[in-house]
Amino acid sequence: MSRRIPPLTWLRAFEAAARHLSITRAAEELNVSPAAVSQHVRALEAQLDLTLFRRVHNRMYLTECGQAYRIRLTAGFDLLALGTKELHDHAQREVLTIRVPSSFSILWLAPKLDRFHALYPSIDIRLTALDRSVDFAREEIDLEIRNGDGRWPGLDAVLLMEEEVFPVCSPVLVAGAHPLRQPADLAHHELLHVNGYFEDWTMWFRAAGIGGLDARRGDLFDQSIMAIQAAISGLGVALGRTPLVANELGTGRLVAPFDIVLPGEDSYWITYPRSTPEHAGLVAFRDWLLEEVAGAEEEGQRVETPAA
Numbered sequence: 001m002s003r004r005i006p007p008l009t010w011l012r013a014f015e016a017a018a019r020h021l022s023i024t025r026a027a028e029e030l031n032v033s034p035a036a037v038s039q040h041v042r043a044l045e046a047q048l049d050l051t052l053f054r055r056v057h058n059r060m061y062l063t064e065c066g067q068a069y070r071i072r073l074t075a076g077f078d079l080l081a082l083g084t085k086e087l088h089d090h091a092q093r094e095v096l097t098i099r100v101p102s103s104f105s106i107l108w109l110a111p112k113l114d115r116f117h118a119l120y121p122s123i124d125i126r127l128t129a130l131d132r133s134v135d136f137a138r139e140e141i142d143l144e145i146r147n148g149d150g151r152w153p154g155l156d157a158v159l160l161m162e163e164e165v166f167p168v169c170s171p172v173l174v175a176g177a178h179p180l181r182q183p184a185d186l187a188h189h190e191l192l193h194v195n196g197y198f199e200d201w202t203m204w205f206r207a208a209g210i211g212g213l214d215a216r217r218g219d220l221f222d223q224s225i226m227a228i229q230a231a232i233s234g235l236g237v238a239l240g241r242t243p244l245v246a247n248e249l250g251t252g253r254l255v256a257p258f259d260i261v262l263p264g265e266d267s268y269w270i271t272y273p274r275s276t277p278e279h280a281g282l283v284a285f286r287d288w289l290l291e292e293v294a295g296a297e298e299e300g301q302r303v304e305t306p307a308a
Contacts, residue, residue, distance in 0.1 A: 006044055006047055006048070007043075009040055010040045010041070010043055010044040010047075011044070011073055012030060012040075012077070013026065013030065013032075013036070013037045013040035013041055013044070014040070014041050014044050014052060014069070014070070014073070015070060015073040015074055015077060016029050016030055016037070017037055017041055017053075017060070018052070018053075018062055018066060018067075018069075018070035018073075019070065019074060021059075021060045021061070021062070022060065023037050023038055023041075023060070041053065050063075050065050050066075051063050051065075051066070052065065052066035052069065053066055093122050093123070093124055094122060094123045094124070094279075094280065094281040095123075095124045095126060095281075096123055096124070096125055096126065096142050096143065096281040096282065096285055097126040097128070097140060097141050097142050097143075098125060098126065098127050098128065098141070098142065098143050098144065098145070098285070099128045099129075099130060099134045099139075099141050099143075099144040099145075100127060100128070100129055100144070100145045101129070101130075101131050101145065101146075101147060102129040102130065102131055102223060102225070103223055103224040103225040103228075103244055104145060104147075104243070104244065104268070105127060105129035106129070106225055107224075107225055107228065107243075107244045107245070107247060107248070108243045108244060108246060108247065109127075109145075110127070111247055112292055113125060113127075115288075115292070116285065116288050119284075119288065120281075120284050120285075120288075123281045123284060123285070125285075128141070131223075133146060136154075136155070136272075136273045136276075142272060142276075142281070142282055143270060143271070143272045143282055143285060143286065144270075144271050144272070145160065145268055145269070145270060145271070145289075146268070146269050146271050147163070147266045147267070147268055147269075148266050148267070148269065149266060149267075150267065150269050152271060154273060154274055154275070155271045155272065155273060155274060156271065156272055156273075156274050157269040157270070157271045158269065158270040158271075158286060158290070159267060159268075159269055160267070160268040160269060160270050160289055160290065160293060161242065161243055161267065161268050161293050162242075162263075162264065162267045162268075163241055163242055163243075163263075163264030163265075163266060163267055163268065164241070164242050164261050164262065164263055164264055165200055165204065165239050165240070165241050165261065165262040165263075165264055166204075166239065166240055166256055166258065166259075166260065166261045166262065167186075167204070167237050167238070167239055167240070167256065167257060167258055167260075168228070168231055168237070168238055168239070168240035168245050168248075168249070168254045168255065168256055169189070169231050169234075169236070169237040169238070169254065169255065169257060170231060170232055170233070170234040170253070170254065170255075171252065171254075171255045172234050173189060173234060173236075173237065173257075174255055174257050180237070180257040180258075181257075182258075183205075183208040183209075183210050183258055183260065184210060184213075186210070186213065186237060187213055189236055189237050190217075190218045190219065190235060190236030190237070191215065191217055191218035191236060191237060192218055192219055192221065192227045192230050192231055192235065192236045192237060192238035192239075193216075193218055193219065193220045193221065193227065194220075194221055194222075194223065194224050194226075194227045194238075194239075195220060195221065195222050195223075197239070197241075198216070198220070200239045200262070201215040201216070201239060202215040202216070203262060204239060204260065204262055207260055207262055208258070208260045218236055219235070219236070224241060224244050225244070228240065228244060228245060228248065228254070231254060232248060232253050232254060237257075240254065240256070241264060242264075243268070243293075246296065270286050270289060270290075272286075
């Protein structure tokens, strides 16, 4: 269908004049002279062969058809303005693609992303949670949080936080039939293990000076989040790894019954290719991560060591 539309300058002049019921105020809005607005309105009326305004004693009134036309034009111009703004906002948005270990993503990062978006509403996050390292040469990933020693060829690695290991459990167990007052009390509770970290309980028992207990008994889970959820449910005692238990300790869903802490073998690092320019989104997200960790430490939130 062909569109028979009067010139846009005529329509803008009429719509502004009709909205203000004033040629002078319409001219001020459009940054033209009042004579130009009047000329455009008269030209529009002539083309439409309609009277859009009535003038009585130097005052302007819309006719019935003028009012109907003004409503449609105002809605149309509003829609054009909205479409232009959405297009501009979309063009200004930046997309940041991030790879994070799955348990870290669910237990630490995801609950905090709303704070990042409040600070940087024009940056969209594409978050992938996988327990394998990124091949930056083959995958379109901007940044990865890795657990390791910080030495990866070709990558910049910024230390996010160190990892420490200590027992955690539901507060129900601490005050239950067999309270957890000292490490030997673990003999009355199930030990929860994570695949790949099966020897951690043996090392923790050694650090606690416990002998005669089977450190290998209890259930084995494929991922840390599974063992932590089991601990929250009261199934047994897990070895929490910072930062995976920080949020649950802060909410009281988990407690740390002992103050014996093992240093983790690895730390969490923010990594990205050394050859990649540090664009604004990457820098913003990296600095925000570091500020989140620093802020938690300043507020006394448990991100490294358990309370005694």
